[in-house]
Amino acid sequence: MKTPAYAAPAAKAPLAPFTVERREPGAHEVLIDIKYCGVCHSDIHQARDEWGGSIFPMVPGHEIVGVVAKVGNAVSRWNAGDVVGVGCFVDSCRHCEACRAGEEQFCSEGMSVTYNGYERSGGKLDRSRPTYGGYSTRITVDENYVLRIPAGIPLDRAAPLLCAGITTYSPLRHFGVEAGDKIAVVGLGGLGHMAVKIAKAMGAHVTVLSHSESKRDDARRLGADDFLVTKDETVFTQHAGRFDFILDTISAQHDYNAYLGLLRRDGTMVLVGVPDPTPVHAFSLIGGRKRLAGSLIGGIRETQEMLDFCAAHGVASDIELIPIQQINQAYERMIKGDVRYRFVIDIASLGKAA
Secondary structure (H helix, E strand, O other): OEEEEEEEOOOOOOOEEEEEEOOOOOOOEEEEEEEEEEOOHHHHHHHOOOOOOOOOOEOOOOOEEEEEEEEOOOOOOOOOOOEEEEOOEEEOOOOOHHHHOOOHHHOOOOOEEOOOOEEEEOOEEEEEEEOOOOOEOEEEEEHHHOEEOOOOOOHHHHHHHHOHHHHHHHHHHHOOOOOOOEEEEEOOOHHHHHHHHHHHHOOOEEEEEEOOHHHHHHHHHHOOOEEEEOOOOHHHHHOOOOEEEEEEOOOOOOOHHHHHOOEEEEEEEEEOOOOOOOOOOHHHHHOOOOEEEEOOOOOHHHHHHHHHHHHHHOOOOOEEEEEHHHHHHHHHHHHOOOOOOEEEEEHHHHHOOO
């Protein structure tokens, strides 16, 4: 099926109209009409080949919300008309230890990412079949890698939950954040604003650490209990040992050692941003038996758990809805931090003239 899309034709080239071929659903697949697709900062990194290895032409987008249009003849979990989502991956090997544990994002053979990756054939990555993402009007996905969007979450505001939501929910849940814990969120962007909302819904006492005083009011509006401006270096001595847990969402280079000093004994700091390498001194860890860890996204089971949690607690992303014709301008605004807090593409705009 010829499908309208927007693609990056080459590294650093502007995104432009493109057509992809989508297959009719196989026995265990569903065809989804895409309604909304969130814009992740990783879309920019990959479309501009900043991480290397990008596959062009590239149709980005891994925060997909839509409606099931058609199901394969052996599909048992979905029906036409179901409101569903697709996140950062569309398949995995299914037999490694990670996949069997429901942690498909750590598949030992490599997950099939939703775009800038490869489909699977006979269980193996097929390098003749690149994946194309959600900046398009439809997508065909195996039924086991589709998520149910619960009633109560506006569909446009649900889209960023498929990446930003699970990226922050997973470490908060995995490392056991509980009601009453004192946690800090470093950075208040697309990831950080979701971390504040989710941690607050878990009952934690949440402090935002930001370089920018201008974000204080927003942090409070989102639910933060406190706000510290890290441009003032005395903050790191005045609040040493204050937090049980720190979730670091920053992608710009910064000093991990300073933030580790804010942890109490046996505290944990988890990285979900991807900055340039930063040295960590052993004394920053051994002095208080502290942990520095990393987290990626979540598996299918945990992502569904996150969506249900967000619906139950009234959590959704703060977004700016745009037509796809504004995607290149949106990329430039994201680089400048000029979005509160996630762009979401109205895919209906793909059927309209530029």
